[in-house]
Amino acid sequence: MGSACMRRSNLKIVTIKTNSKKSLSELSKNSDFREKYEYIGLLGNGAFGKVRLFCDKNCSDLKYAIKTIKKEQMSKELYCFLIDEVNIISELDHPNIVKYYESYEDDNYLNIVMEYLEGNDLFKLISSRKSNKFTEKDMAEIITNLFKALSYIHNKNIVHRDIKPENILFSDDESLGTLKIIDFGLSTGLKSDNKYRVGSPYYMAPEIINGNFCCKTDVWSVGVILYVMLTGNFPFHAKKYEEVFEKILNKPFEIKHLKNSKCSLQAIDLISKLLIKNTEERFSIEEALSHDWFSYCKDNREILHNGFDEEIINSLKSFAIKNLFQKEVMFYIAKLSKEEEIQKLKNVFINLDTNNTGTLDIVEIKKGFNILGIKIENVKIFKKKIFKTK
Numbered sequence: 001m002g003s004a005c006m007r008r009s010n011l012k013i014v015t016i017k018t019n020s021k022k023s024l025s026e027l028s029k030n031s032d033f034r035e036k037y038e039y040i041g042l043l044g045n046g047a048f049g050k051v052r053l054f055c056d057k058n059c060s061d062l063k064y065a066i067k068t069i070k071k072e073q074m075s076k077e078l079y080c081f082l083i084d085e086v087n088i089i090s091e092l093d094h095p096n097i098v099k100y101y102e103s104y105e106d107d108n109y110l111n112i113v114m115e116y117l118e119g120n121d122l123f124k125l126i127s128s129r130k131s132n133k134f135t136e137k138d139m140a141e142i143i144t145n146l147f148k149a150l151s152y153i154h155n156k157n158i159v160h161r162d163i164k165p166e167n168i169l170f171s172d173d174e175s176l177g178t179l180k181i182i183d184f185g186l187s188t189g190l191k192s193d194n195k196y197r198v199g200s201p202y203y204m205a206p207e208i209i210n211g212n213f214c215c216k217t218d219v220w221s222v223g224v225i226l227y228v229m230l231t232g233n234f235p236f237h238a239k240k241y242e243e244v245f246e247k248i249l250n251k252p253f254e255i256k257h258l259k260n261s262k263c264s265l266q267a268i269d270l271i272s273k274l275l276i277k278n279t280e281e282r283f284s285i286e287e288a289l290s291h292d293w294f295s296y297c298k299d300n301r302e303i304l305h306n307g308f309d310e311e312i313i314n315s316l317k318s319f320a321i322k323n324l325f326q327k328e329v330m331f332y333i334a335k336l337s338k339e340e341e342i343q344k345l346k347n348v349f350i351n352l353d354t355n356n357t358g359t360l361d362i363v364e365i366k367k368g369f370n371i372l373g374i375k376i377e378n379v380k381i382f383k384k385k386i387f388k389t390k
Contacts, residue, residue, distance in 0.1 A: 028105035065116040096149035098182045119170030145179045154215040163221035223274025231257035266293040
């Protein structure tokens with residue numbers, strides 16, 4: 001797949017200031033996580049700790065990835081990033097974002113319990129398709145899900161700042177819709193004063209290099225990812241990082257690789273709108289998703305009323321705010337559901353989420369009911385929540 005798949009770019013220039021709402025001690029439990037979880041095996045080793053696979057002792061089908069970090073190895077920078085990351089991911093809930101569950105802290109270790117993803121990251125998927133590249137339809141599905149997840153976090157005033165193939169994982173390699181964004185360690189709020197050069201050089205937007213960022217910073221990185229999937233090369237490539245930065249700031253992207261890849265003119269046009277150096281002129285996520293390149297995705301997507309079955313309709317009709325115990329029960333039901341059932345629910349969610357916010361508001365839910373011809377006189381609307389009336 002060319003230079004993009006031959007080396008990974010991991011340079012991160014960090015800041016030690018944290019903007020977190022809560023401390024680690026406030027976010028973490030001080031009990032022993034091994035009372036609840038049973039060890040299965042090692043998933044990976046990192047510079048600051050390990051990621052291991054565990055299951056719930058009361059239900060072995062429930063599996064989790066637990067990141068264990070030795071506190072004595074934590075620098076001040078890492079400590080601040082961990083606080084920020086846990087604060088951010090603890091508030092996120094979207095089908096295309098890795099799920100955080102809880103964390104545990106003792107005198108020596110910090111243990112972060114996350115969703116376990118069985119598939120590979122996008123980098124490995126790209127690398128494994130040297131002779132069998134993604135079709136543009138595959139790419140459109142990936143980019144659509146990626147944009148929708150980013151739209152969700154942007155609506156929460158969060159910018160990821162490190163979008164790259166290695167930070168995009170899949171629950172199932174055979175299903176591109178199971179895409180999940182991971183690693184929120186460099187994420188920050190839009191109002192943050194952490195305006196430092198952070199991220200991975202080849203995917204950095206010009207404003208990041210200049211010490212600034214905005215929501216369109218993540219849009220630039222998506223443009224780089226699309227370019228890499230189409231060509232197997234980086235749009236701005238050099239042997240030294242400073243040369244890469246110079247090209248990103250002052251040179252146009254390499255058009256020859258796109259032409260050699262024989263990709264569609266629509267794909268080239270979209271990339272040219274995503275890799276605009278001026279953030280004012282660069283496409284927003286909403287503009288990008290309205291681009292002609294995605295039109296075939298809409299043509300092939302199931303019509304809304306064909307995507308529902310009676311069981312889902314009944315579930316929507318009886319939607320209500322759950323108390324904590326009910327939420328816990330629903331979580332176990334969701335975790336134990338078959339993958340095809342979960343995917344069906346995701347498709348319903350995507351079809352109803354017409355404004356790509358990552359959440360369903362009352363207007364979208366009502367629209368779904370209207371398309372299905374379902375009367376909602378027995379549903380009472382109050383403060384944008386739905387309650388089933390007696």
